[in-house]
Amino acid sequence: MKISLSRKASVLVLLFVFAVSLTSTARAEQNPAPGQAAFKSSCSLCHGPDGAGHTPTGKSLQIPDLRSADVQKHTDDEMADSISKGRPGRMPAFGTKMNNEQIQTLVKYIRMLAQDNKAAGGR
Ligand code: HEC
Numbered sequence: 001m002k003i004s005l006s007r008k009a010s011v012l013v014l015l016f017v018f019a020v021s022l023t024s025t026a027r028a029e030q031n032p033a034p035g036q037a038a039f040k041s042s043c044s045l046c047h048g049p050d051g052a053g054h055t056p057t058g059k060s061l062q063i064p065d066l067r068s069a070d071v072q073k074h075t076d077d078e079m080a081d082s083i084s085k086g087r088p089g090r091m092p093a094f095g096t097k098m099n100n101e102q103i104q105t106l107v108k109y110i111r112m113l114a115q116d117n118k119a120a121g122g123r
Helices: 002-030 036-047 056-061 076-085 100-119
Strands: none
Touching (some): 036 056, 076 100
16 A cells, blocks of 8 residues: 555656656747847848758858857948848848848847857867
């Protein structure tokens, strides 16, 4: 009797841990970083989900790693300008599809990608 009771208890504990881990994953999915969805849908085809540009398109266009010092040295305004105007024949202009706020959010998202990469030991 004693044994089956403690077994029941441990099953309950397991269920509880499982439920908690489920809800925390669900929460992470509900609250992605601002700009992530837009970056995934509009930019990752060329720049890759992490901004590194390791995509077939990225390689053929020789896109710079958005996390690199060369790109990160630009001011927020310069980066927003690049996104808004694009690059003739290389990157579409997004200024007609996105408002200023959405573009600024993408700039912050690109900064975050660079920070995450640094934290992970990248350059
Ligand atoms: C069709 C492919 C393509 C798409 C889609 C695209 N880019 Fe680009 N992007 C490029 C290329 C190619 C360059 C490099 C331009 C150059 O070197 O002249 C670039 C450059 C940039 C730069 C500037 C890098 C620098 O050196 O100043 C930023 C910032 C950037 N992209 C952000 C974005 C964002 C944000 C999106 C989505 C809203 C996006 N790109 C979508 C191809 C793309």
